[in-house]
Amino acid sequence: MIHLDQHERAELLRAIAHPTRLAVLEELRKGVRCVSDIKDLLEIPQPNVSQHLTILRKERLVSYYIDGKLRCYYLTRPSLVESLLDFLNGEYPVETLTHDEVCGSKAD
Amino acid sequence: MIHLDQHERAELLRAIAHPTRLAVLEELRKGVRCVSDIKDLLEIPQPNVSQHLTILRKERLVSYYIDGKLRCYYLTRPSLVESLLDFLNGEYPVETLTHDEVCGSKAD
């Protein structure tokens, strides 16, 4: 088990907080993908894919195994990533609280 | 209900993905706080607090009501923020998958 401090939490979030990296994680969620798979699926240059994978690797969100000449990437912590992606994908109410609600229930 | 595209999801995450802003959200989670409360609690300069609050406001994560000369900030979407903070605070297993596990269960 691991506990992250505020700084580590921010770093983890920042690694995920990029449109391309979110897309990469969504793909890896569906299954193992090699770099050129991702490149073709997302239609971005191969070096760019590698750059983003490097960032995700640094946060230990993904890893890979070698299959012939391919590097097959997969989610290292699928439950963490999947719950976060689910969370982001989910529809959620924009429950803008009224002043009364805030003053009544949350003040201390 | 709202659905975010990949870019909006990244922006939302980036707004949260900062140590100070995480700390601000943790404070607001406990209750309503005015700017100088936050400044004192986090021990950072007041303009810096305002800067971070501006970013959080832009993502509609926080809002405020005026009480005399104070601006009392609160979480606009507490359930969203709280589940995300809980998620980050939670201990989670570092379930680094083995190659066999990945190849067996996730390949397609």
Next chain:
DNA sequence: GCATCATATGCACATATGCGAATATCATAG
């Protein structure tokens, strides 16, 4: 060995971010 395919790394450049310091705004009290 050499050629090739798959991937990674380095560099250059533009843009974004974070922060301190100074200053502006804005409501309230007097």
Next chain:
DNA sequence: CTATGATATTCGCATATGTGCATATGATGC
């Protein structure tokens, strides 16, 4: 109207980030 307290905004600067491009690495096949 002026002063004051609370908060916001602007500016300047250092640093970080993102990307394209060229190139390096590394394994495989011949």
